[in-house]
Amino acid sequence: MTDPEHWPDWNLHASVIIGLAILGGLYVSWGGLAATRRQVLCFGAALALLFLSLNGPLHNLSDCCLFSAHMVHHLLLTLWVRALQGRLGPANAMTVEITGLYWHFVDVVWIIIFTVVYLIQ
Numbered sequence: 001m002t003d004p005e006h007w008p009d010w011n012l013h014a015s016v017i018i019g020l021a022i023l024g025g026l027y028v029s030w031g032g033l034a035a036t037r038r039q040v041l042c043f044g045a046a047l048a049l050l051f052l053s054l055n056g057p058l059h060n061l062s063d064c065c066l067f068s069a070h071m072v073h074h075l076l077l078t079l080w081v082r083a084l085q086g087r088l089g090p091a092n093a094m095t096v097e098i099t100g101l102y103w104h105f106v107d108v109v110w111i112i113i114f115t116v117v118y119l120i121q
Contacts, residue, residue, distance in 0.1 A: 011055055013054065020047050053073070
């Protein structure tokens with residue numbers, strides 16, 4: 001577990017770098033560069049976001065405060081980003097409902113995991 005005082009530190013994980021390199025290589029080899037400029041930029045931005053999320057302070061914070069950081073991360077990705085893209089409005093209310101149902105399912109799963117791993121000896 002990461003020391004709570006050092007969560008803002010940046011760490012480079014070789015597995016993340018290799019995985020992202022493989023994803024980028026597959027994208028190029030399967031003709032991804034022939035896509036529109038916007039699609040290529042979106043893919044590059046997604047790789048950058050994955051790199052920053054898995055190597056940066058958010059990943060380290062999740063080691064100390066796993067549930068809270070994970071919750072904020074997913075809420076930002078599933079709701080806030082979609083709202084900024086203009087793809088979340090009254091016509092897409094079902095997306096919010098499904099996200100909420102999924103979120104509560106994850107809550108129940110974590111309660112079970114916590115009970116099994118930490119409380120039952």
